[in-house]
Amino acid sequence: MRVTVIGTGYVGTVTGACLAYLGHRVSCVDVDADKIARLRRGEMPIYEPHLTELLAEAAVRGGIDFTTELEPAAAESDVIFIAVGTPPRPNGEANLSYLEAAARSIGAAMDGARFRVVVNKSTVPVGSGNLVETLVREGIRETHPQEEKRIRFGVASNPEFLREGCAIADSLYPDRIVLGAEEEHTLETLRALYEPLIAQRFEAPADVPRPAGMTRVPLVTTTLTSAEMIKYAANTFLAMKIGFANEIANVCERVGADATEVMTGIGLDSRIGAKFLNAGLGWGGSCFGKDIQSLLHTAEEYGYQARLLEAALAVNRAQRQVVIQKLQEKLFILKGRTIALLGLAFKPDTDDLRDAPSLQIAERLVQLGARVKAYDPIAMAACRAQNPDLKIQYCESAMEAVCEADAAVLVTEWEEFRGLDLAQMAAVMQQPVLVDGRNLYDPDAARCAGLDYSGIGRAGRPRFASARVSSNGKVAAFNTSTTREPVVALLDRSHN
Numbered sequence: 073m074r075v076t077v078i079g080t081g082y083v084g085t086v087t088g089a090c091l092a093y094l095g096h097r098v099s100c101v102d103v104d105a106d107k108i109a110r111l112r113r114g115e116m117p118i119y120e121p122h123l124t125e126l127l128a129e130a131a132v133r134g135g136i137d138f139t140t141e142l143e144p145a146a147a148e149s150d151v152i153f154i155a156v157g158t159p160p161r162p163n164g165e166a167n168l169s170y171l172e173a174a175a176r177s178i179g180a181a182m183d184g185a186r187f188r189v190v191v192n193k194s195t196v197p198v199g200s201g202n203l204v205e206t207l208v209r210e211g212i213r214e215t216h217p218q219e220e221k222r223i224r225f226g227v228a229s230n231p232e233f234l235r236e237g238c239a240i241a242d243s244l245y246p247d248r249i250v251l252g253a254e255e256e257h258t259l260e261t262l263r264a265l266y267e268p269l270i271a272q273r274f275e276a277p278a279d280v281p282r283p284a285g286m287t288r289v290p291l292v293t294t295t296l297t298s299a300e301m302i303k304y305a306a307n308t309f310l311a312m313k314i315g316f317a318n319e320i321a322n323v324c325e326r327v328g329a330d331a332t333e334v335m336t337g338i339g340l341d342s343r344i345g346a347k348f349l350n351a352g353l354g355w356g357g358s359c360f361g362k363d364i365q366s367l368l369h370t371a372e373e374y375g376y377q378a379r380l381l382e383a384a385l386a387v388n389r390a391q392r393q394v395v396i397q398k399l400q401e402k403l404f405i406l407k408g409r410t411i412a413l414l415g416l417a418f419k420p421d422t423d424d425l426r427d428a429p430s431l432q433i434a435e436r437l438v439q440l441g442a443r444v445k446a447y448d449p450i451a452m453a454a455c456r457a458q459n460p461d462l463k464i465q466y467c468e469s470a471m472e473a474v475c476e477a478d479a480a481v482l483v484t485e486w487e488e489f490r491g492l493d494l495a496q497m498a499a500v501m502q503q504p505v506l507v508d509g510r511n512l513y514d515p516d517a518a519r520c521a522g523l524d525y526s527g528i529g530r531a532g533r534p535r536f537a538s539a540r541v542s543s544n545g546k547v548a549a550f551n552t553s554t555t556r557e558p559v560v561a562l563l564d565r566s567h568n
């Protein structure tokens with residue numbers, strides 16, 4: 073099929089690449105000429121593992137091009153995806169101005185030559201499908217009113233569930249595909265588009281293998297409104313689940329329990345599930361906060377107060393301050409102290425800093441008079457460019473960041489940090505205080521390495537480890553009871 077994808081951000085670029093990889097002919101359109109120029113040169117405007125390789129393959133298979141000209145691309149297309157941003161307005165409501173502009177432009181590009189499906193992939197409030205239809209019609213009327221009766225199109229909602237950092241695997245091997253539309257012809261067109269994906273009838277890319285045993289992707293077909301609600305309900309549930317883990321962790325800390333063990337214990341219940349139960353310093357990213365706010369706004373419009381959603385936002389906001397409290401407990405005074413932040417991106421394997429906890433933590437530390445050093449394997453350039461006024465000293469390595477620091481905070485659980493030499497870290501720090509904001513490290517191992525360790529919701533008493541610390545303060549031996557390791561290993565550490 074011929075496909076146009078409007079918006080070449082995290083969602084649009086990956087969607088375009090995957091559809092072309094499946095054999096469709098794809099044009100990706102953006103109003104940002106610089107982004108398009110970079111994509112044409114084969115440079116990625118975002119960091120997403122394996123995207124460069126997939127785009128190269130996509131160009132050979134179905135074919136893919138990048139353009140700022142919507143009209144010629146849309147005129148040739150059977151399916152036109154809208155994947156533009158829908159950021160929050162100050163009152164929480166989704167800003168639909170990009171979506172509205174895209175919909176009008178689609179109308180202007182239409183003619184009577186073929187039936188087209190306009191698909192909302194952006195996360196949009198209930199009723200946006202209807203709005204898109206109205207705006208496409210207005211676009212048609214404004215540019216070629218005489219053609220209006222001849223032009224046939226359908227509108228669908230196809231919410232996106234990909235996670236940055238593993239977006240390609242999520243797109244090629246999704247848990248489900250959701251399609252919402254009011255007429256059968258529209259649904260039929262999209263079923264045909266996704267058929268290779270639904271039946272998993274494509275050769276898996278070398279770097280992104282198909283999960284073992286996967287033969288088919290469940291397809292949910294529903295109305296426009298229900299499809300739009302499915303996306304919001306999914307994201308708000310996930311945000312609440314993490315918030316729940318954080319809330320329980322805060323209680324665990326007070327009563328002397330270990331949140332990672334508690335979450336392992338409840339996650340094994342199949343009604344609960346092990347994913348998204350990692351306690352930490354709160355979720356971030358471009359979706360959870362904005363989607364909860366948008367759903368709250370919708371509920372309010374209908375006279376309903378969604379208390380659980382309000383609480384999910386409040387719990388997350390408070391969780392970001394937990395790190396500051398822990399630092400104050402350890403160091404008492406933050407003025408003049410040097411704090412090292414390990415990780416800036418809102419989660420590993422992305423350069424996305426939208427609503428990243430690191431930014432709020434850094435801002436608060438600076439307000440309190442601390443000096444902030446930071447290291448992130450990927451997101452430092454983006455952080456510097458997007459936050460020119462934020463006083464952060466960027467470092468070339470984790471060790472450089474923690475060197476002479478009074479405390480280190482593990483903010484993003486990049487794989488690289490898992491392998492840090494904790495004993496060396498303790499040795500180079502001014503004070504060996506480590507706040508593990510993602511519960512990445514084994515507390516006993518960290519303490520044995522000489523660090524003054526605190527995690528999130530992890531009671532301070534070493535219970536299973538026996539360690540001998542030599543006279544110079546370095547670890548001489550470390551033993552962990554064999555009964556402990558397998559239990560905690562069951563906690564699913566995949567992130568949002």
Ligand SMILES: NC(=O)c1ccc[n+]([C@@H]2O[C@H](COP(=O)([O-])OP(=O)(O)OC[C@H]3O[C@@H](n4cnc5c(N)ncnc54)[C@H](O)[C@@H]3O)[C@@H](O)[C@H]2O)c1
Nearest residue numbers: 079080081082083102103104156157158170174194195232
């Ligand atoms: N990022 C994610 O992980 C994710 C996951 C699922 C769903 N979503 C949803 O998908 C949508 C897109 O998110 P994103 O993260 O890709 O956004 P993004 O900000 O990375 O990209 C949006 C792109 O749209 C372009 N754009 C804006 N108006 C345009 C127009 N009229 N014509 C052409 N291009 C236009 C912008 O220049 C930008 O490049 C949002 O609604 C988001 O909530 C995002």
